[in-house]
Amino acid sequence: MAGVRSKVLIVDDEADIRDTVCLILANAGFESLEASSVPEAQGLMRNITPDLILLDWMLKGTSGLDYLRQLKKDDLTRSIPVIMLTAKGEESDKVSGLDQGADDYITKPFSSKELLARIRAALRRIEPSMLDDQVEFAGLVLDRARHLISIHRYPLKCSAMEFRLLGFFITHPDRVYHRDQLLDLVWGRHVHVGDRTVDVHVRALRKLLEPFGKDVLLQTVRGAGYMFSAKPQP
Numbered sequence: 001m002a003g004v005r006s007k008v009l010i011v012d013d014e015a016d017i018r019d020t021v022c023l024i025l026a027n028a029g030f031e032s033l034e035a036s037s038v039p040e041a042q043g044l045m046r047n048i049t050p051d052l053i054l055l056d057w058m059l060k061g062t063s064g065l066d067y068l069r070q071l072k073k074d075d076l077t078r079s080i081p082v083i084m085l086t087a088k089g090e091e092s093d094k095v096s097g098l099d100q101g102a103d104d105y106i107t108k109p110f111s112s113k114e115l116l117a118r119i120r121a122a123l124r125r126i127e128p129s130m131l132d133d134q135v136e137f138a139g140l141v142l143d144r145a146r147h148l149i150s151i152h153r154y155p156l157k158c159s160a161m162e163f164r165l166l167g168f169f170i171t172h173p174d175r176v177y178h179r180d181q182l183l184d185l186v187w188g189r190h191v192h193v194g195d196r197t198v199d200v201h202v203r204a205l206r207k208l209l210e211p212f213g214k215d216v217l218l219q220t221v222r223g224a225g226y227m228f229s230a231k232p233q234p
Helices: 015-027 038-044 063-073 091-099 112-126 160-171 179-187 197-210
Strands: 007-011 029-035 054-055 083-084 103-105 132-135 140-143 149-150 218-221 223-230
Touching: 007 015, 007 038, 015 029, 015 112, 029 038, 038 063, 054 063, 054 112, 063 091, 063 140, 083 112, 083 179, 103 112, 132 160, 140 160, 149 160, 160 179, 160 197, 160 223, 179 197, 197 218
Parallel strands: 007 029, 007 054, 054 083, 083 103
Antiparallel strands: 132 140, 140 149, 218 223
């Protein structure tokens, strides 16, 4: 069963750097995606939306700074935190990257502790609960370390996608998401499934939660989408 782990996209044309970063991230419980160029990164992001991007400044072809500008102009990607990963150390380069929308800047060579600290800080700014080992909501517990969702210590048996969707709802409660948003955030950008796929999985989750009386948490907001909330709708 797939777990709900933070996904980090590494965009760097040096294979050794990508391998090193992937190892650091794997040991810290992150999921890594790799791209050696901007076109490769764009191809990956047609199907998967990362939680954070590590972006090399000195890429061949389209530079990291140019790609950063593209990301921050796109409504679908502007909220993804970006950490510039580069050998440039001059103050003017750092200011330039931050002015274009980078969330942070780390200069090669770097230590694993520094890299992880900056990643966690960037993720924590956008979603404080994202890095917690366990997240609890209304009696449901998401255990990231064991990739398990349980109710009163009883593990829920569900498909990988149901697990991912329920994990998303648990960590994003009390907000309304329409079907297109859920397809983008849970299934991945430009995924080739219909929006009714969301309805099918929501029905399956309600059936899964019903014996525990938790199906009422997964609310339909008429004309808007779905919301995971312990507060009844007015």
